Every structure is written in C-alpha cells, then in structure tokens.
Amino acid sequence: MQNPDISELAKDSGVPASTLRYYEEIGLIRAVGRKGIKRVFTADVMDRLTLIGLGQRAGFKLREIAALMGRRDAPRLSPDALRARADALDLQIAELQRMRDGLRHAANCTAPSHLECPKFRRILHITKTRRRQGKP
Template identity: 45%
Template sequence: MTGIAPSTLRYYDDEGLIESVGRHGLRRQFEANVVLQLTLINMGKTAGFSLSQIKKMFNVDGKPEIDREEILAKVEDLGKQIKQLTALRDSLKHVANCPAPSHLECESFQRMVKVAHKQMVSRQSRQKQ
C-alpha cells in the first residue's frame, strides 16, 4: 500500500517510529494513520534528518509534534547545500565546456580549484574543533 519494503516497516516498528496494532499471520497490521507517519518519515529522511531526529518529531500517540526551530535550522543547512551544489554544478559545466586546450591553462578553472581548496581546508579545520 505504501511501497515501503516490509523489512523497512518491521525496522521502523522495532525502532518505535511506527506502531503495529497486531498481526495477521506473519504480517504486522497498522492503523491508517501510519501512512501519514511513513510519509513524514520519508520527507524527513529526504531532508537529511536522521531516524532518531525523526522519531522525536512524533509524540507518544504517533501524531506529529515538530520542533519549528529544528526545521528552521534544517532549512538553513539545505540552503547552504543548495548554494554549494549550484556552485559545483556550474563549475562542472564550465569544465565540460571550457575552450582552453588544457584545464590547467584556464584561469576560471584555476580560480575554482583555489576556492575549492580553501573551502576544503576550512571544512577540515572546523571538523577538528
């Protein structure tokens, strides 16, 4: 009904993300509201939330109880990722279409490499802290 593998449903049930209401043979049975929960879990995963973070977004009744501050922080993170991915896409597009005989002779490519190197060093130093 949801397109989610039975093993995933069992895992979510075992982890407390959803709750089965019984069994019919070997099959676990779920209430209709679990479809909404599964949709929200999928959305959360797509947004980059961990399953433990997603689990905290439901109250004991399984109803959504989402921390708006956490959502806003994720929105900011996604904005940064979009900006980085857009820059990467544009860089790759330039590399693919660069008219220079060698990319090492292309001033734009050299600038992109320097910027990427600075970002990498900065990211590594933040991770060490």
C-alpha cells in the first residue's frame, strides 16, 4: 500500500490510530503529510511498526526503541544495546525455567499443602526478596 493514511495504517497493522498518533508524538514514526484531516505515512512505516512490535516483545521500553531506531527513516540498531537485551533475556529465561520447574514440583509434591513444600517455600522466599528489591 502506497502512502497509507492513519486509518488504513491502523487497519493493516493492527495498531490503533491512537497508538500511531502517540508513536508519532514520541518520534517512533512520522507522517509525511495529510489527506484531508488524516495523517499520511510512507509505505515503509509498516517496517518500523514491525520493529517496534518486535522490540516490545523483546522487552524494550518505547523510549529505548526510539533511541535504538533513531528519528529518521533508516533505523540504526545498536549492536551493544541488542546484545545487552539478549543477555537480559537469557537471565529472564533461566529464571522462568526455574520457576516452571518449581511450580511443576509443587503441583506434584506430596507435602500436605503447598506451604509445607520446601521447594515451594523457596519460590515464595525468592519472589518476596525480588519484590523488595523492586524486581518483577
């Protein structure tokens, strides 16, 4: 689609028009003109929206994505920032695997209750400690 207006872009991308306006406001995308009262974008804005969605799924915040992509047409992704996020994902994956294993153990534990299961108690303790430290 050549130069979609905001409603066409919202429909084709699945990103609400209000979100597209916000992305424009913070510099993630930019309109190239107007068709009547509607903003018009270049066709390559779909690539930027795809990169934004990928970045969000990888755990980047919008301001981080904006810094990675720059404010012009061609994104300049920082290899160092990408490596750092990949390292953070590795840590998160390892933590989630430990959590999964602990939950499976608790589900099959023969203790009279989950709160009497030593492994489940460790999960509770780790979660409580992380919450105090401001970590998810």
